[in-house]
Amino acid sequence: MDHSRRRTSGEGRRATTLELFYDLVFVFAITQVSHLLLEHLTWAGVGQSLLVLLVVWWSWNYTTWVTNELDTEAISVRLLMISLMLLSLLMSVAIPQAFEERALLFAGSYVAIQVGRHIFLTFIAYGPGTVERERAGRILTWFVVAGVLWIAGALVDGPARVVLWLAALALDYVAPLVLYWVPGRRRLAGATWSVGTEHFAERFQLFIIIALGETIVITGATTSDLDLGWARLAAFGMAFVTTAAMWWLYFNYVARIAQRRLELSEDRTTLARDGYTYLHVLMVAGIIVSAVGDELVIAYPREVLALPEIAVVVAGPGLYLLAHALFRRRMTGSWGSKRLLGAAGCLAVGAAGPLVPALVLAGLVIAVLAAVIASEHVAAVRRTRRGEPTPLERLEASANRGEPTP
Incomplete structure (x- = not known):
């Protein structure tokens, strides 16, 4: 089944009510980041707040790229968005203690968002042999590798957690710069993505x-x-x-x-x-x-x-x-x-x-x-x-x- 957004000639594409509903979670998420920074006005606190913000942003950003191409009227896409919304809310709840007792909830929710979204894209949204499925599979590979580091970081304490999470964050943010290159596979081109x-x-x-x-x-x-x-x-x-x-x-x-x-x-x-x-x-x-x-x-x-x-x-x-x-x-x-x-x-x-x-x-x-x-x-x-x-x-x-x- 093709889940691509329907396009009408001459008709502008605007944000849907589902996307606006999804955004409501991130009002809470941004508030949580602000409170984290306010309560920890130290260099360590600034670093932690920045890492959390980059995670929140990366979660929202990828969903925006996805909904730029998917048909949000499709029932399966709506269910995906609502599921991502719930996971984002769980991630936001964990932010104040993301580096303490709620580390696993924070990292696990984030990994579930990124991996789950791209499992949907790879195996449900697009058909076999399409460039969209190939693209989604590449992105999924990067998120799985980074996800191992996120979960491993949540299971350890102290500096080891910070090191593992910084490595995972680096993988997440470098991936688009190299267009999700995977050894042994041909490189993707920028034209692989359609930006409305x-x-x-x-x-x-x-x-x-x-x-x-x-x-x-x-x-x-x-x-x-x-x-x-x-x-x-x-x-x-x-x-x-x-x-x-x-x-x-x-x-x-x-x-x-x-x-x-x-x-x-x-x-x-x-x-x-x-x-x-x-x-x-x-x-x-x-x-x-x-x-x-x-x-x-x-x-x-x-x-x-x-x-x-x-x-x-x-x-x-x-x-x-x-x-x-x-x-x-x-x-x-x-x-x-x-x-x-x-x-x-x-x-x-x-x-x-x-x-x-x-x-x-x-x-x-x-x-x-x-x-x-x-x-x-x-x-x-x-x-x-x-x-x-x-x-x-x-x-x-x-x-x-x-x-x-x-």
């Missing part, structure tokens, strides 16, 4: 919304549990403004231009892999760290924060802006100088952290974000006054002339 650009880009945009929504949840939950004075209310407002600024920076024009670049690319699979699969997780990490910083500022608005807490407040927005610059570099071949300067500005603001209360520090970070947004708006206004096309108009003009894109 509108659906694909929308799914990653929605995950950014999930991460931003998690910051709103943390902001509201933290504030509701504390006594409210003018300083805390000001910190609450600043947290919201920071989240709104991050939304603005991504959805003002970055999302549209990136989607169009992907659509026009001659090597769509590689661009989608690099720009979305790898670089978007840096944006999500920046949002999560920023959410933790917001929670600290709301909790202690009048106090001078400790150095690890200062680092969190400035590093979140800084990492987010840096990820944007890297994303632009990969998608367009040029650097976003204003966002790079903004990232440097966030780090520079950190130098004032030991001298000012948390509320002032948060205000300085917002000033940097506002400066980036304002400078880009001013540049756009000046471009319009000179009669120059917008970046999206230039892209469309190049496409009409038949010029190649990245």
Whole structure:
């Protein structure tokens, strides 16, 4: 039985309600990662939080690639998605003690998600002899090998667990770069994958919304549990403004231009892999760290924060802006100088952290974000006054002339 997504000529492919339902689990997962980082503001805690985030992201990311091609109206696909959703929820429940007593639940759920999904693709979704089955079998092979390391790591303690899990994570993240090469088999080409650009880009945009929504949840939950004075209310407002600024920076024009670049690319699979699969997780990490910083500022608005807490407040927005610059570099071949300067500005603001209360520090970070947004708006206004096309108009003009894109 063919489970490929049905395609109608001239009809755009959008995210389905099943995919949106599936995403609900990852609101909880992102919240769990944020709490893990907040409770362990040490280098070890940062490393653990990063590893957990990369696992959560890899689980969601592969499902997005799969649903980009599968027909989510098929009953078997729906059952697969609901099963993956339950396993993802179990994985998320285990996150706070992922490196302690719930290591096996965390690793076992993740392995079951990745291996189970690709068993379905290899033996149920696609017919014998098809390139899709061959492709799914290659991916399954990589996940089985990595899965042995994940489970082995869960069964040991201490540094051995970390070493085994880092090795497993390295295998997971290297696999797409080598297109799931298996010794003795011919190499796959990027064209083996079909990327429906509108659906694909929308799914990653929605995950950014999930991460931003998690910051709103943390902001509201933290504030509701504390006594409210003018300083805390000001910190609450600043947290919201920071989240709104991050939304603005991504959805003002970055999302549209990136989607169009992907659509026009001659090597769509590689661009989608690099720009979305790898670089978007840096944006999500920046949002999560920023959410933790917001929670600290709301909790202690009048106090001078400790150095690890200062680092969190400035590093979140800084990492987010840096990820944007890297994303632009990969998608367009040029650097976003204003966002790079903004990232440097966030780090520079950190130098004032030991001298000012948390509320002032948060205000300085917002000033940097506002400066980036304002400078880009001013540049756009000046471009319009000179009669120059917008970046999206230039892209469309190049496409009409038949010029190649990245």
